[in-house]
Amino acid sequence: MKSAMGQFQQSGMWAQVKEVDGWESLRVVATIEHNIVGGFQILWRKTRFGRIGYVSKGPVAVPEKQNLIEMLVILMREQALRNKILALLVQPPDDSRMTSDILDCHHFIRSNPLGVIETTLLVDVSHGEEFLDKRMSRKRRKNVRLAEKYGVTIREGTEHDIGLFFDLMCATCQRQGVKPNPPTEKSLRKLWLTFSRHNCLRVTFAEYNQEVIAGVINIVFGAKVNMWKKGWNFKYPDCRPNDLLFYETLHWACSNKFNNCDCIAFDRSIADAMQIGQPLSDIQQKSLHIFNLQFGGIPKLLPPARIWIANPLLRLFYEKVFARLAFFRDLSGSFLTGSQ
Structure with a gap:
């Protein structure tokens, strides 16, 4: 699928490069009536806390309609759960019109522990x-x-x-x-x-x-x-x-x-x-x-990064405590560094 919204961080080439640093990848392509309408690539790796995932410049939807974006956001969560990813950091494409309401609705917390460029x-x-x-x-x-x-x-x-x-x-x-x-x-x-x-x-x-x-x-x-x-x-x-x-x-x-x-x-x-x-x-x-x-x-100004945490209790704790503490970037950066 070719899209003006697509960036190199969502390419198979980038996934191959990140393999050297210990990142694995999974890709999801969404179709409607045999036509590709969007997708995303998750990079993930094992840490001492479990599997951590990162969707850089995704998901990509063509066209960027709310119902399609919401479907892709739900698919990201489902894939994270299916692949036992404990936390998933997401930054939409640079020109995305993806609203905060959609991500808020699906429990993606406004937080940037990785220091993703915004x-x-x-x-x-x-x-x-x-x-x-x-x-x-x-x-x-x-x-x-x-x-x-x-x-x-x-x-x-x-x-x-x-x-x-x-x-x-x-x-x-x-x-x-x-x-x-x-x-x-x-x-x-x-x-x-x-x-x-x-x-x-x-x-x-x-x-x-x-x-x-x-x-x-x-x-x-x-x-x-x-x-x-x-x-x-x-x-x-x-x-x-x-x-x-x-x-x-x-x-x-x-x-x-x-x-x-x-x-x-x-x-x-x-x-x-x-x-x-x-x-x-x-x-x-x-x-x-x-x-x-x-x-x-x-x-x-680029879309802000957001994080989704699989465990509801940990997600609530993160939102109320860690997401508000400046030092958490240093804590989480110890196992997330190098994914950009």
Whole structure:
């Protein structure tokens, strides 16, 4: 089934990639009179607490009618029970109109223990290169010209470059004080082997003096280029390698007739401030997210994550206690990390 609502997280390719990190998958396809009208993919794995499941960017319904969505929500619960999944985390597709009432009615609690991304930044690349450049800030365009003047070049990577990209990504993660995700080079290599086979992956590197200093992995799916992971070894910052890398990705997407580039994540407080026309604070203006914003992106609020717990008593306890405690993210993150 092809749908504008479908995203790579609901693909069989993504399920294959997540197998490396210990996730198993089950897929359900819904039909009416032999026509496919929707479905979903559950990733699940065993933990010391039991089986935990995750539906990322699902369920997908075509068309998104209330009765069809409700049928899929009921099917998700039934499949979770049938497969002895104790807790199921769900985040609907980015453009879904699925209402909170439907999920509330079926006991999905508004909670995000996994820290699922609920805000992103989209850059419209569908109106041509001139339009694209005009939406960029003067600073970003100047830095692109500087990078070209200094001799920074962009090249596409191959399977042999996966280890190189993983090192760049780890350097960035270390500087930002976060764990790399995917956690191993093996996981990243599986991504390459799975997605590149279907022309759904593009890796590019910025080089200076024949040395690779930055890179980006793009997952290409539907009409969108997902700027999934980035890496930089923090060498030669004055040469502006990341500006040129980002610029080249946007122009590649534009010339290949995609609609949007998705930066995957964005600061929610900045998005909220922009939505109401509130000036950004000094801290917000120094955020790493401003770099992406200055390339002409527009923040997008995503559907919130919700969790369903099979045991009614535990569900009630979770809703009244744990869902209101900030530290629960750390508690549950210990066995859910790595599913995005």
